[in-house]
Amino acid sequence: MAEAPPDDCRPLKYSIHKFSTFSSNYVPELKYFRNILEDKPSNQGSRWSSDSNNPPQYLILKLDRPAILRTIKFGKYEKTHVCNIKKFRVYGGLSDENMILLLESGLKNDTVPETFLVKYTVAGHQFPVRFVKIVPLQSWGSTFNFSIWHVALGGFDEWTMVQKCINWYTTYREREAIRLCLKHFRQHNYTEAFESLEKRTRVTLEDPRLTRLHKMLVDQGDFDGCEQLIGEAAEEGLFQQYIRQQEYKPQWTPIIPNPGGSSGPPPRPGMRGGHQMCIDTNTQTIYLFGGWDGMQDLSDLWSYHISSQEWTCITRDTHAEGGPSARSCHKMCLDPERRQIFTLGRYLDSALRIPDNLKSDFYMYDIENNKWTQVTEDTASLGGPKLIFDHQMVMDVEKRIIYVFGGRVLTPSRWEGCVGGLGLDELRTNNYTPSEAIFSGLYAYHVSTNTWTKLRDDCSGNSTGPQDIKSRIGHSMLFHSGSRQLFILAGQRIKEYLTDFFMYNIDTDTVTYISDGTRKDSSSVPAAGFTQKATIDPHLNQIHVLSGLSKDKDKRDENVRNSFWVYDISQNKWSCIYRNEQTGESYWSKMQHVEPCPRFAHQLVYDDVNKVHYLFGGNPGKASLPKMRLDDFWSLRLCRPSTQQLYQTCVLLIRKHRFSELARENSVMALKYLQTRLHSAVDHSDPQQVQEFQALATTLFQPQDDTSVGYVQAFPDDDSSSTPTTTDLGWRHTARSMLFDQLTQFFPEHMTQPRGNLVDLIPY
Amino acid sequence: MAEAPPDDCRPLKYSIHKFSTFSSNYVPELKYFRNILEDKPSNQGSRWSSDSNNPPQYLILKLDRPAILRTIKFGKYEKTHVCNIKKFRVYGGLSDENMILLLESGLKNDTVPETFLVKYTVAGHQFPVRFVKIVPLQSWGSTFNFSIWHVALGGFDEWTMVQKCINWYTTYREREAIRLCLKHFRQHNYTEAFESLEKRTRVTLEDPRLTRLHKMLVDQGDFDGCEQLIGEAAEEGLFQQYIRQQEYKPQWTPIIPNPGGSSGPPPRPGMRGGHQMCIDTNTQTIYLFGGWDGMQDLSDLWSYHISSQEWTCITRDTHAEGGPSARSCHKMCLDPERRQIFTLGRYLDSALRIPDNLKSDFYMYDIENNKWTQVTEDTASLGGPKLIFDHQMVMDVEKRIIYVFGGRVLTPSRWEGCVGGLGLDELRTNNYTPSEAIFSGLYAYHVSTNTWTKLRDDCSGNSTGPQDIKSRIGHSMLFHSGSRQLFILAGQRIKEYLTDFFMYNIDTDTVTYISDGTRKDSSSVPAAGFTQKATIDPHLNQIHVLSGLSKDKDKRDENVRNSFWVYDISQNKWSCIYRNEQTGESYWSKMQHVEPCPRFAHQLVYDDVNKVHYLFGGNPGKASLPKMRLDDFWSLRLCRPSTQQLYQTCVLLIRKHRFSELARENSVMALKYLQTRLHSAVDHSDPQQVQEFQALATTLFQPQDDTSVGYVQAFPDDDSSSTPTTTDLGWRHTARSMLFDQLTQFFPEHMTQPRGNLVDLIPY
Secondary structure (H helix, E strand, O other), rough: OOOOOOOOEEEOEEEEEEOOOOOOOOOOOOOOOOOOHOOOOOOOOEEEOOOOOOOOEEEEEEEEEEEEEEEEEEEEOOOOOOOEEEEEEEEEEEEOOOOOEEEEEEOOOOOOOOOEEEEOEEEEHHHHHEEEEEEEEEEOOOOOEEEEEEEEEEOOOOOOHHHHHHHHHHHHHHHHHHHHHHHHHHHHHHHHHHHHHHHOOOOOOOOOHHHHHHHHHHHHHHHHHHHHHHHHHHOOOOOOOHHHOOOOOOEEOOOOOOOOOOOOOOOOOOEEEEEEEEEEEOOOOEEEOOOOEOEEEEEEEEEEEEOOOOEEEEOOOOHHHOOOOOOOOEEEEOOOOEEEEEEEEOOOOOOOOHHHHOOOOEEEEEOOEEEEEEEEOOOHHHHHOOEEOEEEEEEEEOEEEEEEOEEEEEEOOOOOOOOOOOOOOOOOOOOOOOOOOOOOOOOEEEOOOOOEEEOOOOOOOOOOOOOOOOOEEEEEEEEOOOOEEEEEEEEEEEOOOOOOEEEEEEEEEEEEEOOOOOOOOOOOOOOOOOEEEEEEEOOOEEEEEEEOOOOOOHHOEEEEEEEEEEEOOOOEEEEEEEOOOOOOOOHHHHOOOOOOOEEEEOOOEOOOOOEEEEEEEOOOOOOOOOOOOOEEEEEEEOOOOOOHHHHHHHHHEEEEHHHHHHHHHHHHHHHHHOOOOOOOOOOOOOOOHHHHHHHHHHHHHOOOOHHHHHEEHHHHHHHOOOEEEHHHHHHHHHHHHHHHHHHHOOOOOOOOOOOOOOOOHHHO | OOOOOOOOOEEEOOOEEOOOOOOOOOOOOOOOOHHHOOOOOOOOOOOOOOOOOOOOOOOEEEEEEEEEEEEEEEOOOHHHHOOOOOEEEEEEOOOOOOEEEEEEEEEOOOOOOOEEEEOOOOOOOEOOEEEEEEEEEOOOEEEEEEEEEEEEEEEEEOHHHHHHHHHHHHHHHHHHHHHHHHHHHHHHHHHHHHHHHHHOOOOOOOHHHHHHHHHHHHOOOOOOHHHHHHHHHHOOOOHHHHHHHOEEEEEEEEEOOOOOOOOOOOOOOOOHHHOOOEEEEEOOOEEEEEEEEEOOOOEEEEEEEOOOOEEHHHHHHHHHHHHOOOOOOOOEEOOOOOOOEEEEEOOOOHHHHHHHOOOOEEEEEEEOOEEEEEEOOHHHHHHHHOOEOOEEEEEOOOOOEEEEOEEOOOOOOOOOOOOOOOOOOOOOOOOOOOOOOOOOEEEEEEEEOOOOEEEOOOOOOOOHHHHOOOOEEEEEEEEEEEEEEEEEEEEOOOOEEEEEEEEEEEOOOOEEEEEOOOOOOOOOOOOOOOEEEEEEEOOEEEEEEOOOOOOHHHHHOOOOEEEEEEEEOOOOEEEEEEOOOOOOOHHHHHOOOOOOOOOOEEEEEEOOOOOEEEEEEOOOOOOOOOOOOEEEEEEEEEEEEHHHHHHHHHHHHHHHHHHHHHHOOHHHHHHHHHHHHHHHHHOOOOHHHHHHHHHHHHHHHOOOOOHOOOEEEEOEEEEOOOOOOOOOOHHHHHHHHHHHHHHOOOOOOOOOOOOOOOOOOOOO
């Protein structure tokens, strides 16, 4: 997914400008050495080495000529080396004192040179650098010095083009400096200075609409006019950028079934783990089948109708109706157009793994006609997968093809009794994947022709070509109907937790790795080893991952983490929506109506039309109650503010401020305003807003406290002393300016004055 | 030397505001924990622990009320711990986004809580903080997480006082912001904006004299007026602050004896190491006695007269004249008022260490009368030291007391032959300090009463009370006649290189440690293990340390370093004047008239009146020529610019600029100016100035290149396009402004406009 360097990048010559420290002979460039300018992987001495890894360490290179820097390449030694840099930053600038961050990354500890693309634009334009500063932060051998073997810089230094960039950049920075001054002068009421500067430089501080807002609000006090302007802005969609930047807030809601009539509580699915759910968004129905209740496999089929919040038991025993026998660790997928459900795979206790039982039976359920059909007695006999469990199955509804990937193949037991297979959705026996475990590959099933095709075998062994796929269990696989890609994430093999993430294009049969899992920054992607359930939203282009309890009993007490992540496919960016690291029974029993406790072997489905997730049951992994399973049912919504909510927020801010001005002038009018216009702006269903509203009333009857005003006017206009004062006019100007800042935060950045403040930039 | 916290410091309450990461249960403050607010050294869980030591890690505390923060105390665990913080920074501010650095330090890895004073003033005033950010940089176990066990904050939070500070601070920052704007506007010729802002805020940009200089230079082009103003400033001493901030440049000069007449080269001391020199600054004479020439001890006494640059051999054999026998590793000191030289101690080969030879003979030489006297046959019999070598001896001339400290006591040999004593100034036998080596303590000798007093015994063992002194060899001891303190630095015991540095007050008999050597930042103090020679300047309050070759053959090939350091006693600050890490014979033979090669067993004396050091001879430690000694003689001056030099620099800058203006207007006049006024401003003995002068002449006949102008005018006054241009007026204003910046760099900071630039503060 990385951007390729431009083809016509040229090597840029440089010399060593400065360095923090160096060890003995490992100086970057003495008269007698050309260490890092040259790439000599076999020469142990050909490097810059700091004298320790105590911060700050740095190396500053000076380009022979100013240039647009595009790439930086680090050479390596011919063997791995403890001094290689695991984490570093690169800065660049026209002077060695003012630099901006161009790159933050790290090197692999191997022998392969690595090239990186660096930041080279600001505000949409290319900017030139003369100095490049490399700051090592961590070495691979954590107590060792840093070494840089070789650096090559690439970019463009053709002078006419670079000169244009320098000119643009100078003008850009000057303009930004002037804008900061204008903002400052306006805030502090240095009116004449503001006007002189604006006229002389002709720099625009902000979008004219916001200048109009400022005049209306700060100069004229036309509050109604402000509300109207903001309403128009909201309607134009100007708040969208702000909304998109807000974090999602997770909202879990337990779904309590409607209380029954006199016939007692209505039927609902019993506690289980290793079951399957799928959702038909067209009919807003969730289907649930099978599982393990702690004692035995189940074969009941249920449907849940979302709007009526009712469960219906379709079949108590599918087997009796020509459907699959009781099972768990099976997989299910749904075709919403033809209204068919398919199920494949199941787990077998080792005692039952005799060849006759090891047929991979494949069923289809016709929803319309409530009819089960055994499609195939053994898919393996048709070239499909053998009997597997803990695989993944998804459907390309448009082409009517089902994809099955991974899972472990059930083979005839070699031993009786205690040594069982690894039941990943069911912790029933000693969990054990024998070293000769076979993992199933990637298959496609054409429904219409009832044909199985094997697309990929498990590539075993260490050398993986870029088109090879490692099979696995406990992974997630999702189908993106728009781009027609399968997304495959994580999972495990024998004692090995995988952290890779790749796409398989079903039309071109190509594999593309999004992350090979080697450069893992543990805080910015979901952690490996925890049961994850994933869903996809092909419209918003997002993948959601819910991580929970580790299947591995040994790992379970460590890092138990309920966390929810969103992966933005277009931006290739993971965001953590929330992370709950709480452990302990008392905590989770308090939370039982607030958030589902950590678990595995549960099911998560996603309504991509209404943007709601549903979760049912699973195994809470209680060491004291190993047979206990859950039967709770939850919905999850990820919430962001809406345009209307933001508009209401602005109105409330404006009216609260209006109230505070009235309170200083005329308590009676203020009280009336509070009871009418301010009252109508409050959302009385929000307890916090109500509480604040009530507090405001009491302030009418208290002395004013001006120390609460956020910033103090250092040089007020009244020509009195030069100490800060809070005259009424001064207070009003300041308070209205603060309100202006609050209102404009919802507008897009390209429209507003700079967010920063001049005073905050002063160093000490 | 650390400042004590103010007595009336109050504990400041705080809560946890933010933290970067945390490990499991080690959260700073959950509802259920009050971890770092409480000091529970026995509770392993009572701490904040980051989840790793990957940067950035931080912990932000929020004070209950804004306060002047004075102290921060870190509690510890009851045992040493790998997670203790070895290096950290503390920031503070009124908001959690704008903070300034208050402290950079580290904790000892022990069980003792440590309290630190923090920065609390800016521009001479106290400033308040609300947020305190602790940033761990290194832990003691380098791969481990950071842990903070307990933090207590102390300071003053009385509201009236703090509010005054907030007001002052707000006004201060506002003023600094305005000054940056004024500087920027003036540079860019935004005249009206400049005047409006200045009038409205009444902020002063700079000292009125510099405003006058600016007007004369930039507005009026009155260059002669500028030269005069600068001349007056120089005479007033306004350049002193700049001069004091300049680094010393070392200037070594080999002293080649005057060539003799027809009688051949004049006599001069032969090659030797382990000799002694002392200097009589009154008579500008250096005395040199004894030493080892590679084959035998010497007993010649020489004097060197500095101004005539002549050596005189006073005595070829002092022993023949009633003085000391041939010796080396003795110590000598001089009383310039009574014109007496004293010498004590010497080294004896192990074969010669029979009790009869082990008398500590003590001699005095009367310079006036050229007469040697044996003061005592054996100082030990009078309560003084036994026979020692590699000790230190200095004199309090005012009270006529000699101080002797350290050195190794020569004891009767227990073995014959190969196992000898440790001859530190003479590498003659196997260097070996037997584990039962005895080190001599601190003694005072009253010359007038011929009385010895022992002030301190060697404190052996590990537990040292604060008033105990560890004896040692190879150390330096200096007497500060002003403060009447002995300064003792470094040295070694048995296989242990000491890095401490302490003072002994001879009047109060108290020891004060300047550095106990434990928190050693290797790049900011002279390294241990290298022979250092030290001198003192009691007027400038400085100690000079010249480090050279390691005595230890094993260490010698590693870090050979010729380095010269200056310790500023009042500021408690070490500065490295230079460091030469070159090794190799070819390099040093090229340098033989430029800088003395690394050596040990040499001698260094200091003329504190003329500020010149002198160095003679020593052992270059050539493994191939173990008997070789040196006889080279050097002077060392540390140079800084003088007021007159700075004035000349300014005049040259002004005239060069004048020339460049003329060159654009009238080549003939420019040439004439070059030949007359500019020519007279050049120092024709300085080859670089001459070269630049000659280059200027050629520019008259080349086209102008405006890309050399440092900054580009983004918004020129000519109302043409908004791209940067370089009109003549614009160029002149810019070039004159740059000259103004160059000239004002020599003025004290409190007089000039801010050094920073508005544009450089813009973040990205």
